[in-house]
Amino acid sequence: xxxxxxxxxxxxxxxxxxxxxxxxxxxxxxxxxxxxxxxxxxxxxxxxxxxxxxxxxxxxxxxxxxxxxxxxxxxxxxxxxxxxxxxxxxxxxxxxxxxxxxxxxxxxxxxxxx
Amino acid sequence: xxxxxxxxxxxxxxxxxxxxxxxxxxxxxxxxxxxxxxxxxxxxxxxxxxxxxxxxxxxxxxxxxxxxxxxxxxxxxxxxxxxxxxxxxxxxxxxxxxxxxxxxxxxxxxxxxxxxxxxxxxxxxxxxxxxxxxxxxxxxxxxxxxxxxxxxxxxxxxxxxxxxxxxxxxxxxxxxxxxxxxxxxxxxxxxxxxxxxxxxxxxxxxxxxxxxxxxxxxxxxxxxxxxxxxxxxxxxxxxxxxxxxxxxxxxxxxxxxxxxxxxxxxxxxxxxxxxxxxxxxxxxxxxxxxxxxxxxxxxxxxxxxxxxxxxxxxxxxxxxxxxxxxxxxxxxxxxxxxxxxxxxxxxxxxxxxxxxxxxxxxxxxxxxxxxxxxxxxxxxxxxxxxxxxxxxxxxxxxxxxxxxxxxxxxxxxxxxxxxxxxxxxxxxxxxxxxxxxxxxxxxxxxxxxxxxxxxxxxxxxxxxxxxxxxxxxxxxxxxxxxxxxxxxxxxxxxxxxxxxxxxxxxxxxxxxxxxxxxxxxxxxxxxxxxxxxxxxxxxxxxxxxxxxxxxxxxxxxxxxxxxxxxxxxxxxxxxxxxxxxxxxxxxxxxxxxxxxxxxxxxxxxxxxxxxxxxxxxxxxxxxxxxxxxxxxxxxxxxxxxxxxxxxxxxxxxxxxxxxxxxxxxxxxxxxxxxxxxxxxxxxxxxxxxxxxxxxxxxxxxxxxxxxxxxxxxxxxxxxxxxxxxxxxxxxxxxxxxxxxxxxxxxxxxxxxxxxxxxxxxxxxxxxxxxxxxxxxxxxxxxxxxxxxxxxxx
Numbered sequence: 001x002x003x004x005x006x007x008x009x010x011x012x013x014x015x016x017x018x019x020x021x022x023x024x025x026x027x028x029x030x031x032x033x034x035x036x037x038x039x040x041x042x043x044x045x046x047x048x049x050x051x052x053x054x055x056x057x058x059x060x061x062x063x064x065x066x067x068x069x070x071x072x073x074x075x076x077x078x079x080x081x082x083x084x085x086x087x088x089x090x091x092x093x094x095x096x097x098x099x100x101x102x103x104x105x106x107x108x109x110x111x112x113x114x
Numbered sequence: 115x116x117x118x119x120x121x122x123x124x125x126x127x128x129x130x131x132x133x134x135x136x137x138x139x140x141x142x143x144x145x146x147x148x149x150x151x152x153x154x155x156x157x158x159x160x161x162x163x164x165x166x167x168x169x170x171x172x173x174x175x176x177x178x179x180x181x182x183x184x185x186x187x188x189x190x191x192x193x194x195x196x197x198x199x200x201x202x203x204x205x206x207x208x209x210x211x212x213x214x215x216x217x218x219x220x221x222x223x224x225x226x227x228x229x230x231x232x233x234x235x236x237x238x239x240x241x242x243x244x245x246x247x248x249x250x251x252x253x254x255x256x257x258x259x260x261x262x263x264x265x266x267x268x269x270x271x272x273x274x275x276x277x278x279x280x281x282x283x284x285x286x287x288x289x290x291x292x293x294x295x296x297x298x299x300x301x302x303x304x305x306x307x308x309x310x311x312x313x314x315x316x317x318x319x320x321x322x323x324x325x326x327x328x329x330x331x332x333x334x335x336x337x338x339x340x341x342x343x344x345x346x347x348x349x350x351x352x353x354x355x356x357x358x359x360x361x362x363x364x365x366x367x368x369x370x371x372x373x374x375x376x377x378x379x380x381x382x383x384x385x386x387x388x389x390x391x392x393x394x395x396x397x398x399x400x401x402x403x404x405x406x407x408x409x410x411x412x413x414x415x416x417x418x419x420x421x422x423x424x425x426x427x428x429x430x431x432x433x434x435x436x437x438x439x440x441x442x443x444x445x446x447x448x449x450x451x452x453x454x455x456x457x458x459x460x461x462x463x464x465x466x467x468x469x470x471x472x473x474x475x476x477x478x479x480x481x482x483x484x485x486x487x488x489x490x491x492x493x494x495x496x497x498x499x500x501x502x503x504x505x506x507x508x509x510x511x512x513x514x515x516x517x518x519x520x521x522x523x524x525x526x527x528x529x530x531x532x533x534x535x536x537x538x539x540x541x542x543x544x545x546x547x548x549x550x551x552x553x554x555x556x557x558x559x560x561x562x563x564x565x566x567x568x569x570x571x572x573x574x575x576x577x578x579x580x581x582x583x584x585x586x587x588x589x590x591x592x593x594x595x596x597x598x599x600x601x602x603x604x605x606x607x608x609x610x611x612x613x614x615x616x617x618x619x620x621x622x623x624x625x626x627x628x629x630x631x632x633x634x635x636x637x638x639x640x641x642x643x644x645x646x647x648x649x650x651x652x653x654x655x656x657x658x659x660x661x662x663x664x665x666x667x668x669x670x671x672x673x674x675x676x677x678x679x680x681x682x683x684x685x686x687x688x689x690x691x692x693x694x695x696x697x698x699x700x701x702x703x704x705x706x707x708x709x710x711x712x713x714x715x716x717x718x719x720x721x722x723x724x725x726x727x728x729x730x731x732x733x734x735x736x737x738x739x740x741x742x743x744x745x746x747x748x749x750x751x752x753x754x755x756x757x758x759x760x761x762x763x764x765x766x767x768x769x770x771x772x773x774x775x776x777x778x779x780x781x782x783x784x785x786x787x788x789x790x791x792x793x794x795x796x797x798x799x800x801x802x803x804x805x806x807x808x809x810x811x812x813x814x815x816x817x818x819x820x821x822x823x824x825x826x827x828x829x830x831x832x833x834x835x836x837x838x839x840x841x842x843x844x845x846x847x848x849x850x851x852x853x854x855x856x857x858x859x860x861x862x863x864x865x866x867x868x869x870x871x872x873x874x875x876x877x878x879x880x881x882x883x884x885x886x887x888x889x890x891x892x893x894x895x896x897x898x899x900x901x902x903x904x905x906x907x
Contacts, residue, residue: 025885025889028882028885029882029885029886029889030882031882032882037881106880106881106882107880107881107882109879109881110878110879110880111879112877112879113877113878113879113880
């Protein structure tokens, strides 16, 4: 509980990012709906993004040794672009899957199993 | 344009035109009109062009008085005039033009144009070039060859028309019992004719002996193609092979002659080109009064053992060695070698066997190639090479000619195939030419060559016309045909009279009369000088003339006179189309007039313009052999006697022939029974084919069978054994490959498969399971790293 008494810093952001990441993973692991899984993916990506942003911020970091600077922000921008592209592809796959199987249940997508 | 540029240009073009036609027909022949009919127009046009060019050259030569040698022309004019005839034969050459104006040897060398056209290559001293040698003989030969060839092209257009469509060859039976059916080969025939004309004209045009040899062989290969024109017939194949192989025998001698000449003289050229001495002037140098002498090169080569190394022989040494006879053998070998080639090509004894078989070719070929031009090439070359021949060589030539003329004439008596009679008569007439050359009658031999070309091609084309009409060669099935085919019958009668030498003695006669008489007159003149040899020659040549008269009239009577023997043949006989008989008429005209000596451009006078310089030398090996100069035979005492004896002997032959075959006074069958052994001998052609078969063909076949057996048993066996070895090694390899290499690969594959199979169950296809596994894996990895860091830290 030491964290709550301190001024907002990198650690707080890391906690939020971790929470988002874990929520995303859990969402991916438990949802059977493909759209739910896509949402989980978004959460995971954004959890990671928050970490990058936090580490790149000069105001949050007192110890300059950890500062990523613009690199971190650019990486997070890339991740956003990547997420958009990934969403477009994944949604297209999902839509096709729906057209063929009349459902978006990922457990039904096991035709390529070994 | 001066003659030294215009003559080579005209004759060179005349020479190359048929080559162009050949190339065109080779490339486009089958596409030339329907069934290649235009090929004949191309070929005929080319040879006609050659003839016109040759005629122009002839005109330039004659009207330019290029070959004028006053003394010689006077001598020719004085042929039949009386001469004193008393002067010594040897000294005649030296006082010519002085004491006996117009009777003697030419005092100036003949006018010759000779130059290199193109140098093919130079290898040290060996120079190979395309060169020309033009004298009046060349011009004369060009005109004669191209004229006859043109007429034969026209004739062939009619004769070969069967080849314009599909041909069924009744003489070839296939294995299924049907006759051979093949497409026509009209264009191919004209293609070969063009190539032949090119080769023949090249042979005449050639200015060096190597070029002569090349065209000599080209002529031979054309002959091979044309004899084997009906290649599907077994007999045609054999005849073509026979002609080619027999000619190779002669050419072998020719190559030896060439080597002897080149090794000793270092040149192939006939005449002097660019100041370098040619063969003729090395053998007959001007400073030796153009008399035959062994050239320095031959002396030096033969006296190799006398020459001390390092010091070149002086001219005195060479002169003394020449006195001792060094090198003379070489000259004889060169001469005999060259003559060997002529023996093969001109079908002289003992290589005469190929010519009758060559009649397998179409008749225009027989007329052009095997009577008028190609076989005459041997005589031409003997005439061209005349300055090189030593007296001993001339004697060999004379003997070969005499034997040939008699042998062939006797065989012709019994032959029943119309073309074979003519073939043997060709051999016999070629024998006359060689005999004429061999006894010193240079002009006489070549004169007969020209006249014979005209009447023999006429005779052959007439026989072709008969064969065309009757579809048989067998004279026993003909008879009475003059009613059916008058043009052929009477033009052929002209030919027969020409070869017979018909004449009103001392007044006028057919062409054969002049040429044969001059040969026999020279033989008689030779007889006066050398009774032993000359007696044989005279008897054979006069007897041969009688036999010639007999068998030629026998041919004519059997074919055209009397009653038809085979009505089926007679019914179907018909006169040939104009394209065939017009050439016959033209040739008949020439067969009559070509021998007349009165024209300013008569053959005799033209020949005299090219007569080689120099008197005959006495032989070194046969010193008693004396050669009378040819002009001495023009005296009445000699020429008149020859003429009269020929007239009566030939008349006897004619009367005998008429008694047998025209009036039926004598029955040939009775005579045949009476003289059965002689008849068999002649019928079997003196058993020459059998003899050669036994001596050469069988042993060669036996040897080749032996070699074939060796080949099959040993060489093939060795190769088979090697193959078997390789096979067993390969099967061992196969086992290793299959069990070891393949085994290892298969085991590896099986492992991979089973591992893959066992890993299959992991791939459930459940997405959530995968995510769980990723999470668990990540956490586990993190913990592992932590612990390991903690443990090490």
